Amino acid sequence: MTALTPGRARAIRLAIAVRLEPLAERWRAFSATRGGGLVARTLGTNAAWIFLLLVALMVIFDILAPGKFLTEFNVRTMAENVSVLLVIAVGETFVMATGGIDLSVGYVLLFSGVTSAQVMNWGGHDPTDSGWDVVLLGLVVALGSGLAWGVLNGLVVAKAKVPPLIATLGTLGMSWGLAEILSNGQDLRYLPRIIGDMGAGRVFDEVPYVVVVAALVAVVGAVMLNMTRFGRYTLAIGSNQEAARRAGINVDRHLIKVYAMSGMLAGFAAFMSLAIFTTTTISGHANDNLQAIAAVVIGGTSLVGGVATVVGTTIGVCIPMVLFSGFTILGYQSFWRDVAVGAVLILAVYADQMRRRRRERS
């Protein structure tokens, strides 16, 4: 490839933008006239724009760092790095679809990872050569820990009527503190070899298992949200809780289920994190909650509930990762990602507000 001057890069970026714009316009017009079909409905919304943004970012980084960004290695690394976040973001999507928020996910993940690792290290024995029974026990403990925190969140929100922001801020502190107390702040580094093998394993020697598993979670989440009664109730509650109640939906019970699901997915993500890093990574989850929430919001889920797509969330998880990787490869400080994600977050919420205001005026 020929040398890339700043001027040329700008010209290329402009050319891409000019070409993508009418395409997006045509697609919106098309999906508006059709109005039907799952694909058209999903892509007719914010998700289409977010997807175009993701593609544009990847193209730009590929142009600016030819042969470095879109390599097999880098794409695989990015996919692996978003897989844990995607799993908790799917749970967060359901919570936010009800008009709530779950701040506790990253620390519930941490707590679940610690309890799971400790159970596998029970009695101080080295579990490196332990078999599937110990691994399975570790998985059950991780899921159970997450589920317990999730149910607590749900009870506090639905029954005690504590606003979700405060309820999950409370359990954030509790799960964080307990995780530090249980672990003495020390990472547990001895885990069954089988777990590490799972974390490092790849399908066809190409796609990491964890990426496949995270994708499966996202697919199941998308199907649940769009095609099942559980998803319908989730959106109905977020759209108008009183209407859902009057329609005979047991709103409290459903909210508990949704928070429980978010907690359990955080527990599952904890197990995936153990598999990838073969340690509890105690200091590594400080921003998981905000990253998950940012991903959900960037993906077009409304902050006030009622509108949500798992497809959008999946793209919303990828955009910060692409920015992080791109900035790092280009030699900028990776903190530019945080700046960019913050700006995109505000834009996404602004777009949602505009949409609502337009709607209310009609």
Place this chain on the structure above:
Amino acid sequence: MAQPLLQARGIVKHYGHVEALRGCDFDVYPNEIVALIGDNGAGKSTLIKILAGSEQADEGEITLEGRRIHVGSPFEAMRLGIETVYQDLALAPDLDGSANLYLGRELMRPGLLGRLGFLDNGAMRAGARQAFGELGVDLQNAQSAVANLSGGQRQSVAVARSVAWASKVVFLDEPTAALGVVQTGRVLETVRRIRERGVAAVLISHNMRQVLEVADRIEVMRLGRRVARFEGKKATIEQLVSAMTGGIAEEGAA
């Protein structure tokens, strides 16, 4: 006249020291639109809430088709075939018309998928098309979120939702309060069609002209009691206003 479909006798309701209903009577006959009118604070909304199950009466009895009933909750009312269209539109604005029509009563896919919780959206859409069609509700795009509809269309969806499930009585509390002239006309047309389905409609309204236009009968409340009853076609606005404001003697005393 035939036996009343729904009958309330001597309903009393206190809120602390305030006596909202003081031995109120009310009758709904099969296949009619009956308007319930009265000044602010006359107790109309309280009476409707009691009949629809969202409030409990302190005294009095309610009968449905001659049998005494206890309406302990809105769900019990729904089971009895009594539905209510609330003033504040109990719709989920982000969901489409069909999802709202079937909210809480979703149709599930047959077999295993249904047991797994999968919705039968096709069947619900077909059912919604039919229900909206019968009531003359014209939705250009049935799959558009309810929030994207006009106020009148939204109200029509709310009315259709209640009518579709009601087998006996539909209560409509100020269904046209927030609507323009054209939209009001459309909702009233929908109310008229309720009667054609063999269901009685109870319309609470402040708009006398509207009441005279659509109601078969008019019952007037004042200070927690029924004070007068009129045939819809024979009454005049002057008569109604005079009954509402105490210009004529109470029904019981007459």
